[in-house]
Amino acid sequence: MPNMNVRVRYGPSPTGEPHVGNIRTALFDWLLARRFGGQFIVRIEDTDQSRAVEGTEQLILDALTWLGLDWDEGPDIGGPFAPYRQSERLPMYAEAAQRLVEEASAYRCNCSSERLDALRKSQQKAKQPPGYDRRCRDLDVSAQEPHVVRLAMPSEGDTIVNDYLRGEVSFQNSLLDDHVLLKRDGFPTYHLASVVDDHHMQITHVIRGEEWLSSAPRHVQTYAALGWDEPAWVHIPIIRGPDGAKLSKRHGATSVRQYADEGFLPEALLNFLALLGWSKDETTTIMSRDEITEAFSLDGLGLASAMFDIERLREMNARYIRDLDPSDFLRRGRPHLETRVGSSVSDGALERLLPIAPAIQERVKLMPEFADYTDFFFTEGPLEYDNSELMGRAYRNKPWAALESVEASLKTLRSIDETEWTTPGLEAALRELASERGEKPGAVFTPIRVAATGKRIAPPLFETLETLGQALTVERLNAAAERLARPDD
Numbered sequence: 459m460p461n462m463n464v465r466v467r468y469g470p471s472p473t474g475e476p477h478v479g480n481i482r483t484a485l486f487d488w489l490l491a492r493r494f495g496g497q498f499i500v501r502i503e504d505t506d507q508s509r510a511v512e513g514t515e516q517l518i519l520d521a522l523t524w525l526g527l528d529w530d531e532g533p534d535i536g537g538p539f540a541p542y543r544q545s546e547r548l549p550m551y552a553e554a555a556q557r558l559v560e561e562a563s564a565y566r567c568n569c570s571s572e573r574l575d576a577l578r579k580s581q582q583k584a585k586q587p588p589g590y591d592r593r594c595r596d597l598d599v600s601a602q603e604p605h606v607v608r609l610a611m612p613s614e615g616d617t618i619v620n621d622y623l624r625g626e627v628s629f630q631n632s633l634l635d636d637h638v639l640l641k642r643d644g645f646p647t648y649h650l651a652s653v654v655d656d657h658h659m660q661i662t663h664v665i666r667g668e669e670w671l672s673s674a675p676r677h678v679q680t681y682a683a684l685g686w687d688e689p690a691w692v693h694i695p696i697i698r699g700p701d702g703a704k705l706s707k708r709h710g711a712t713s714v715r716q717y718a719d720e721g722f723l724p725e726a727l728l729n730f731l732a733l734l735g736w737s738k739d740e741t742t743t744i745m746s747r748d749e750i751t752e753a754f755s756l757d758g759l760g761l762a763s764a765m766f767d768i769e770r771l772r773e774m775n776a777r778y779i780r781d782l783d784p785s786d787f788l789r790r791g792r793p794h795l796e797t798r799v800g801s802s803v804s805d806g807a808l809e810r811l812l813p814i815a816p817a818i819q820e821r822v823k824l825m826p827e828f829a830d831y832t833d834f835f836f837t838e839g840p841l842e843y844d845n846s847e848l849m850g851r852a853y854r855n856k857p858w859a860a861l862e863s864v865e866a867s868l869k870t871l872r873s874i875d876e877t878e879w880t881t882p883g884l885e886a887a888l889r890e891l892a893s894e895r896g897e898k899p900g901a902v903f904t905p906i907r908v909a910a911t912g913k914r915i916a917p918p919l920f921e922t923l924e925t926l927g928q929a930l931t932v933e934r935l936n937a938a939a940e941r942l943a944r945p946d947d
């Protein structure tokens with residue numbers, strides 16, 4: 459396969475926020491194109507104008523960009539087969555439909571919607587399969603009348619779809635009706651538009667969800683009628699939630715943007731999505747985009763249904779966060795911190811967090827949590843917390859004992875030489891203090907942690923104090939001592 463000619467297209471309909479299932483198709487397209495040096499094309503399938511939602515084309519492109527899936531041809535950048543929006547390609551569909559009618563492979567139909575409704579109802583009643591009864595197939599409906607164009611499907615025999623993952627899939631023609639190619643308003647249906655575009659755009663592989671497999675015999679017949687070569691068909695398993703049902707909003711976030719907003723990293727989502735239907739081998743799960751691209755082939759796709767396990771995605775995300783370069787981690791965390799503190803955070807201020815970044819990376823599972831572990835470095839004025847938190851378990855209901863401990867800590871912290879204000883220096887001094895006082899380290903450390911950060915759960919204490927600096931640490935411990943000294947607080 460290495461020198462395979464690959465042109466693949468992602469054909470989203472601009473009807474809403476791009477969904478993860480849909481984006482996974484784009485990912486497989488992109489991977490195949492990048493692996494074999496081919497082209498990845500974005501084509502906006504907007505022939506159903508009643509369902510089109512303004513602005514969603516941009517959301518689709520943004521989602522691809524966020525995941526790092528760049529395209530070679532598309533509605534925004536054009537390309538040799540422009541335009542890349544189906545609504546701008548109407549003459550090509552009309553021409554194909556016209557040729558099919560002239561060659562008697564298709565025909566004009568003027569059945570009214572009332573007639574079609576009545577037909578459907580009577581079929582339902584008689585428990586017959588639904589479908590058009592071909593009334594107009596032998597009539598010569600004039601082009602001047604309002605009409606649709608239908609493909610004259612074979613009524614006997616089978617249509618074989620050669621699917622890459624399934625081999626030959628056979629469909630009984632008697633169960634397939636003469637579907638509409640061109641609607642009354644001159645717009646094509648998906649069935650016609652996708653075939654015409656895939657042919658003109660020289661698409662080699664059609665990768666799409668298996669919900670389209672049942673339409674594939676219609677497409678195969680359209681190719682045959684037009685005398686065109688078919689692309690390779692690759693129908694990938696649909697994504698299911700843990701309950702086995704098709705992934706939907708009920709399973710939580712499903713739009714790519716929601717995952718971004720919740721704090722998933724694009725590389726984690728990409729890795730996770732790649733494994734929904736594809737694998738390199740039985741064991742490898744964590745792979746960078748380059749590694750996936752390198753290993754990707756259609757043969758790695760499988761038919762087992764792809765289960766969307768959000769816990770797995772969370773774990774992967776935590777792992778990716780942990781593995782980020784610390785300065786990259788800080789840069790990505792910055793917007794969350796800025797939202798929390800309500801002001802911008804300078805590069806210099808961010809850099810001060812560099813020594814503590816790896817410890818925070820161990821704890822953050824979703825990027826917005828970055829703010830929980832860093833906001834107190836930027837808080838001006840007193841921190842908010844309860845005295846009970848300050849006292850912790852060791853000094854519960856004993857403010858005087860907590861005060862005594864905080865004062866002893868203060869004394870130690872004040873006496874530390876500036877050059878010793880380091881993680882090991884602080885650790886040695888405070889552990890010694892605890893042992894001198896005959897107390898468990900946790901008893902002494904809890905009030906210091908809460909006083910310095912305002913939280914019981916914070917990054918590791920000594921790294922935190924080192925980053926906070928001696929002056930601010932002492933100031934915050936003083937404030938804590940004052941609070942403890944006021945018994946009615």
Ligand code: GLU
Nearest residue numbers: 469470471503652665666
């Ligand atoms: N417009 C179709 C969709 O949004 C594309 C199907 C295909 O890839 O052929 O699902």
